[in-house]
Amino acid sequence: MSDTCELLFELGTEELPPKSLLTLSRAFEQNLIYRLEKMGLGHGDVNSFATPRRLAVQIENLVMSQPDTVVEKRGPALKAAFGNDGVATKAAAGFAASCGVMVDQLGTLKTEKGEWLSFKQEVTGATAADLLPEIIQESLSALPIAKRMRWGDGSAEFARPVHWAVLLLGNQIVSMEIMGVKSSNITYGHRFHRPDAIEIESPSDYASTLYSLGKVVADFEERRAKIKQQATEIAESVGGIAHIEDALLEEVTALVEWPVPVIGKFDQRFLTLPSEVLIVTMQTNQKYFPVKDSHGNLLPFFITISNIESKNPAAVVRGNERVILPRLSDAEFFWAQDRKNSLESRIVSLSHVVFQKKLGTLAEKTKRVEALTQKIAEALSIDPASAKQAAILAKADLLTEMVGEFPSLQGLMGHYYALADGEPEEVAVAIEEQYFPKQAGGALPGSQTGLILSLAEKLDTLSGIFSAGLIPSGDKDPYALRRAAIGIIRIIIEKKLDLDLLPLIQ
Numbered sequence: 001m002s003d004t005c006e007l008l009f010e011l012g013t014e015e016l017p018p019k020s021l022l023t024l025s026r027a028f029e030q031n032l033i034y035r036l037e038k039m040g041l042g043h044g045d046v047n048s049f050a051t052p053r054r055l056a057v058q059i060e061n062l063v064m065s066q067p068d069t070v071v072e073k074r075g076p077a078l079k080a081a082f083g084n085d086g087v088a089t090k091a092a093a094g095f096a097a098s099c100g101v102m103v104d105q106l107g108t109l110k111t112e113k114g115e116w117l118s119f120k121q122e123v124t125g126a127t128a129a130d131l132l133p134e135i136i137q138e139s140l141s142a143l144p145i146a147k148r149m150r151w152g153d154g155s156a157e158f159a160r161p162v163h164w165a166v167l168l169l170g171n172q173i174v175s176m177e178i179m180g181v182k183s184s185n186i187t188y189g190h191r192f193h194r195p196d197a198i199e200i201e202s203p204s205d206y207a208s209t210l211y212s213l214g215k216v217v218a219d220f221e222e223r224r225a226k227i228k229q230q231a232t233e234i235a236e237s238v239g240g241i242a243h244i245e246d247a248l249l250e251e252v253t254a255l256v257e258w259p260v261p262v263i264g265k266f267d268q269r270f271l272t273l274p275s276e277v278l279i280v281t282m283q284t285n286q287k288y289f290p291v292k293d294s295h296g297n298l299l300p301f302f303i304t305i306s307n308i309e310s311k312n313p314a315a316v317v318r319g320n321e322r323v324i325l326p327r328l329s330d331a332e333f334f335w336a337q338d339r340k341n342s343l344e345s346r347i348v349s350l351s352h353v354v355f356q357k358k359l360g361t362l363a364e365k366t367k368r369v370e371a372l373t374q375k376i377a378e379a380l381s382i383d384p385a386s387a388k389q390a391a392i393l394a395k396a397d398l399l400t401e402m403v404g405e406f407p408s409l410q411g412l413m414g415h416y417y418a419l420a421d422g423e424p425e426e427v428a429v430a431i432e433e434q435y436f437p438k439q440a441g442g443a444l445p446g447s448q449t450g451l452i453l454s455l456a457e458k459l460d461t462l463s464g465i466f467s468a469g470l471i472p473s474g475d476k477d478p479y480a481l482r483r484a485a486i487g488i489i490r491i492i493i494e495k496k497l498d499l500d501l502l503p504l505i506q
Contacts, residue, residue: 004063005128005170008203009136010049010056010187011178012164018052018254022220024143024159025050029057031139039131040066049207049218051257053191056218058203062169066125073099074109075117092117129169133176136167140178154180164188171202189214190258192308215309216257224253230261231289231303238263240291240299248283255287256307263291264321268300270328273335274416280406281331286324334401342421343396343414350395356479358468362395365460369394372456372504379499380452387452390430393418394453397431411435437487444491455491455499458484463505 009032016024029048036043036059044061075081075095082088088096088103096103099119109118140158148157156162156179167174167183176183186197187206193215200206210216217223228244235242253259270278275298282288282302291301302324310316351363359365370391377384397403397414411432418428426449433450434457436443445451465471465479472481492499 004044004061006168006203007043007059007062007128007132008056008166008168008200008206009132010054010164010166010200010206011140011162012054012166012188013158013162014160015052016055016160016254018251020144020146020159021050021052021254022250024145025055025220027143028055028139031142032057032059032135035135035139036062039135040125041128041131047207048220050220050254051216051218051223052255053257054187054218056166056206058206062128064129064169065127066131068125069123071121071123072109073119073121075106075119078108078115078117081117095119129172129174132167132169132174133178136176137178152180156180166200168200168203187214189216190307193258217259220253223256223259224249227253227256227259227261227305230259230305234261234263234303235289235291235301238291238299238301240293240301242303243279243290243292245283248287248289252287252289252305256305258307258309260306260309262304262306262313262316262320264302264304264317264324266300266302266321266324266328270332271298271300273328273331274412276409276412277331277335277402277406278328280409281327282324284406284408285327286320288320288324330405331402334405338400338402338413338417339420343393343417343423344421346396346399347392349399353398356465356468356470359464362398365464366392366395368460368464369453369456372460373452375504376452376455376499379504380497382448382452384452386424386426386430386449387456389423390427390434390449390453391456393423393427394431394434394457437483437490439483440486444487444494451491451495451497455488455504458488459501459504462488 025048029046033043033046042063043059047058049056049058076091080089081092092103092106095117096106099106099121101119107118107120109116143159145159149160150157151161158179162179162181164186165178165181165183166185166187167176168185173185174183185200187200187210188195189198189210194213198209198213200209207218210218217226228249231242231244278298279290282290286302286304289303291299291303293299304320306316347363347366350366351361353362354360355362355365370388373387373391374384377387393414397417398410400413400417402413403410411434414431415428418431419425426447429447430445430449430453433445433447434453436445436450436454445454461479462481462484465481470479488501491497
């Protein structure tokens with residue numbers, strides 16, 4: 001082998017969790033690079049690959065061995081190493097023996113604190129081939145996997161059962177056993193289109209071989225871009241624009257190895273539902289991309305990305321249209337049922353829903369928020385009537401069928417149901433805006449009432465949860481206190497509010 005070589009490692013598995021595939025891929029790359037560099041194995045460019053059935057890393061110009069080093073051992077002090085007659089003491093002899101040499105082969109080390117016996121030894125660096133099995137094993141063991149699976153009779157654990165492993169340095173196989181399988185240069189293509197074994201001749205051929213022989217687009221970013229382009233083009237074929245959200249695009253990319261776009265249609269009657277309801281139904285339940293017109297209105301089409309190049313595409317379309325019908329019918333039923341009862345009629349039931357065991361029910365939280373909106377409105381010299389009514393109704397939509405099915409629609413459905421109940425627009429909008437901003441850099445409440453309600457809701461949550469001793473730490477923040485705190489700060493600064501927080505918190 002040359003001084004540097006190209007490395008390829010691929011772990012073949014059963015279908016990995018789609019929502020964590022990219023996280024696992026990035027973490028594995030970082031773990032591997034960290035350990036290679038820690039071992040003194042320099043390298044060139046790094047390429048990661050991730051599909052539902054594989055995690056892989058390709059590294060260019062990996063140094064083939066650690067640099068040789070000189071190790072110096074310090075022995076006993078010189079004055080303790082020899083007697084007055086110049087004969088070596090037991091301490092000197094013992095040190096020499098531990099180094100595998102005679103006393104007269106030892107050197108001396110002079111420091112500010114004195115002189116010492118010493119021994120210098122050249123240590124030949126270990127080869128990459130010898131180090132890689134342990135490096136790879138440690139890198140996989142350190143992956144952030146919430147729940148590990150066990151399979152077969154062995155003790156191996158991973159996110160999903162492992163079926164094969166490829167480990168190449170150049171065109172040479174590096175032998176190792178990992179999670180019950182032995183490494184080779186054999187991979188496998190698409191589960192249905194190309195299930196047979198495929199030989200990888202060299203790391204540089206990996207992606208192109210899988211594409212041409214395996215019907216697999218191995219590169220995650222390439223696959224994502226391809227799916228986005230496919231969805232865009234097929235939407236244009238019906239005069240629409242694909243509604244593509246990044247989170248869903250990432251999840252769909254993690255579900256397929258060979259993306260094939262399919263467009264289907266649903267009954268126009270469903271367009272009488274709020275568009276957000278249809279969108280969340282398609283995205284959450286079916287992983288479909290909705291289609292809109294140039295004005296942003298929803299069209300009666302959906303796009304799905306199949307993992308199979310079917311010989312009968314029409315049957316695939318019919319199958320997906322058949323599947324989406326009951327989903328949309330459920331949403332239609334929830335919409336109809338929810339509007340039979342007003343938001344106000346649901347308020348009494350909030351006393352049966354616990355917000356947090358130390359802080360009481362949603363009814364008690366509602367009363368606290370209502371009182372707080374009055375204080376905030378007074379401080380800002382704003383009529384508190386609308387804010388009070390919005391606060392009273394704020395949590396009522398949590399008891400609706402629609403929000404029960406799609407929690408992400410909280411607030412939004414309250415907005416729609418409040419308007420259906422004849423509530424003022426200002427109150428209806430505020431019910432939705434209580435949750436603004438929903439993410440970093442997200443929109444702030446646009447109405448005065450929404451601004452007041454949003455501040456009150458967040459201040460109550462922050463004060464209450466901190467008082468209950470549930471302070472967020474690390475990556476654990478189940479009540480989204482960081483987001484609430486940042487939201488309060490953004491609202492006050494960006495809306496230029498002259499508001500003293502301390503009395504409100506008290």
